[in-house]
Amino acid sequence: MELESILEKHFGYYSFKTGQKEVISSILAGNHTLAMLPTGTGKSLCYQLPGLILKGKILIISPLLSLMQDQVEQFKRFGEKRVIALNSFLSSEERNNVLTSLSSYKFIFISPEMLRIPFIMGRLQGLDISLFVVDEAHCISQWGYDFRPDYSKLGDIRQKLGDPLTLALTATATSRVREDIIASLRIEKINKIESTIDRPNIAMYVENLSDYHDKKDRVIELVTSLQKPGIIYFTSKKAAEQIASLLVDKGVCRAMPYHGGVDQNSRILIQQQFIYGQLDVICATSAFGMGVNKENIRFIIHYHMPMQMESYLQEIGRAGRDGLPSIAVLLHSPGDEQLPxxxxxxxxxxxxxxxxxxxxxxxxxxxxxxxxxxxxxxxxxxxxxxxxxxxxxxxxxxxxxxxxxxxxxxxxxxxxxxxxxxxxxxxIFQMKKWVEATSCRRELILRYFDEASSGKVPFCCDQCGLQLNDYQTGQLAPMPKANEELWKDYLAKILINRELSK
Missing domain, CATH: 1.10.225 (NK-Lysin)
Incomplete structure (x- = not known):
């Protein structure tokens, strides 16, 4: 079976990204698989492509409503209509209709909370499930940075569904968390595919400010000068709303806040406006970002210090999915650790x-x-x-x-x-130590995830001489040895989408 030809025919890509082919081959060989692939390398393809080959249903456990919605939209853009998300976005009538015709869907997204409903579990037990996918699998581990109690029940769920072939996906998990994932899912033998967490095209820059109140002026300056689109991350809903309003009022860019307090319909609208270029900047809490498929995000700014290295890496990984240079800026002032x-x-x-x-x-x-x-x-x-x-x-x-x-x-x-x-x-204090470090930031992150450095990258971090001027509008330099396949893939996707829309 020539996987590349299936990839080109159905998805419009000419080549696989890091780790994708290895994961897909492992699944098609019938192996339970734990895959740790860097954010932005297309983990969803690791179950999308096998789903076209495997005969039964593909059940995908996903932690966020926005993530599910984005994945469903991706499927439909590639022409796959047999996809549904079982979540609270559905009305009672819609949910009943979906459950009545559940066997007609090939790809079923569901939240772990929905799996607690006996009637829904009963319907799933009546299906032939060829692949059980756990997306954002680090949520399983109580030692993971985003532990969700309902995720810890997935080992029981697997057994009730007949121990189907399983794929656990994550971008950021330490070795301890990876072992916890395997134990929690109750899988004795599993194929582990672990790629580097490094994204060389994302430069890291920490800017120290003397006072927290200086951040407001500085973030306006940065958004004005940096090439867009971008995301600004906050740990405060109020701050996200204030900065979004400020950016719009000052005529800097088209911006909107996104956080857990925004109603579901508005969140979907904001996400789609951002993906399709109708917004330049999202001022977001951690509620935004997981799985959002926008390739040309040029900057990530952290207004507040993240609570841990894993979430920082997850959030900056939203940038530069097209392989082109992008910048992650963290604004730091004394006492920033108190909020987290x-x-x-x-x-x-x-x-x-x-x-x-x-x-x-x-x-x-x-x-x-x-x-x-x-x-x-x-x-x-x-x-x-x-x-x-x-x-x-x-x-x-x-x-x-x-x-x-x-x-x-x-x-x-x-x-x-x-x-x-x-x-x-x-x-939190490990994150603070990283912020205050005077050595290469990339090497410190690699060390945290037990990875060896593969050598210096051209645009690394502020401790390696990086200049913010290189990332201003009109100044963005191309990455050395840029991959021409990226542009071929991009063009191919445009042509395929046009054909599907006819």
Whole structure:
């Protein structure tokens, strides 16, 4: 089977990107596969292409609604209509229609939360699933930077679906997290394909400012001068909205904020406007970016310091997917680590909340078994967020917990939460150490992921003499030895899309 000919015929590309062919070949050989490929190298192709060959359904577990929506749109642009996303965007009537005709779809995207619904699981169990795909697989690991309790249930889900062939995909996972992914999915034998996390065409630049308030003026200057489009990342919804308004009011560019507080329809609209060039800049929280397929993003600016190296790498990986030079600028001022520490504390239930919850549980619930349920009204009364409550439920009803006595459970949960916070705090200070480093930033990132440096790149980082002037509008220099295949692929895609739209 000539994979390149299938690639050209169905996707319009002449050659595979880093790691794609190895992953696809592994899947088609019937091997469970864990693939760690750099952000921007087209991980979705690793299940799109095998899906054209395998006879059964392709079930893709995806963590974000925006990510699912973008992937569905990608499929349709390539002419694949047998694709659906089972998520909260569907009305009750639409969901019922989809579930009634579920067997007519080839590619089924679903959130891990949807898999908790017995009726939906029953419908999936009636399908022939040829490939079980876990996208953003680092969400499985409690030691990963974006742990989601519902992802930790995917090992059980796999077993209920008959242990189908599995592909776990991630761009940023340490060796510890990768091993945790394999164990959680309950896969004994797996083929690991691990490519470099380095993206040589993305230069890194840290700019130190004397005061946090200086950031507002500086970000306006940067967006004015840098070649666009771009993304500015914030950890504050309010700051994202303020800077977006400022950019528009000053006539700098077409900008919009994007965060978890924006309603779903508006988020889809903003994402599509950005992808199709109707917006120049997105002012976003981490809610935006995963899987967004826009090849020509020229800059990423971090207004606030990220909480860990993995999320920083994930977010700057939005840039330069066309292989051309791009810049990642992080604005830093003294005390920047305080905001991520505050956010890390807020992601986990506090000791006071834990004490309140366990004190409210009645004597009748002191021997809670796995089949029971925590009183749901306690979630609201205790002021628990959705994520905090899921962490609590996941811990309390874990089949691996060693005690059903309430006092022991309370002590064990406090210990677990404390360990999680220590890890989060350690990650924040590792990020701070990287920001304040005086040696090559790229080499430090590679070392963090246990990779050896492959040598200096021409446009590396501020510690290696990088100048921001090279990335101003009209000044962007071509990368040395640019890959001409990129332009052939780009042209081919345009022609294919035109044919599909006729």
């Amino acid at each position: 520490i505050h956010l890390a504390e807020g992601e986990l239930p506090s000791e006071q909340q834990i004490d309140w919850l366990f004190n409210r549980l009645s004597d009748e619930q002191r021997s809670m078994d796995v089949g029971g349920q925590l009183p749901n009204q306690f979630k609201e009364f205790g002021g628990f967020s959705e994520v905090q409550w899921r962490i609590i439920e996941d811990f309390v009803y874990s089949p691996h917990r060693h005690s059903s006595r309430l006092e022991e459970l309370q002590a064990a949960f406090k210990k677990f939460i404390n360990e999680r916070f220590i890890v989060k705090k350690k990650n």
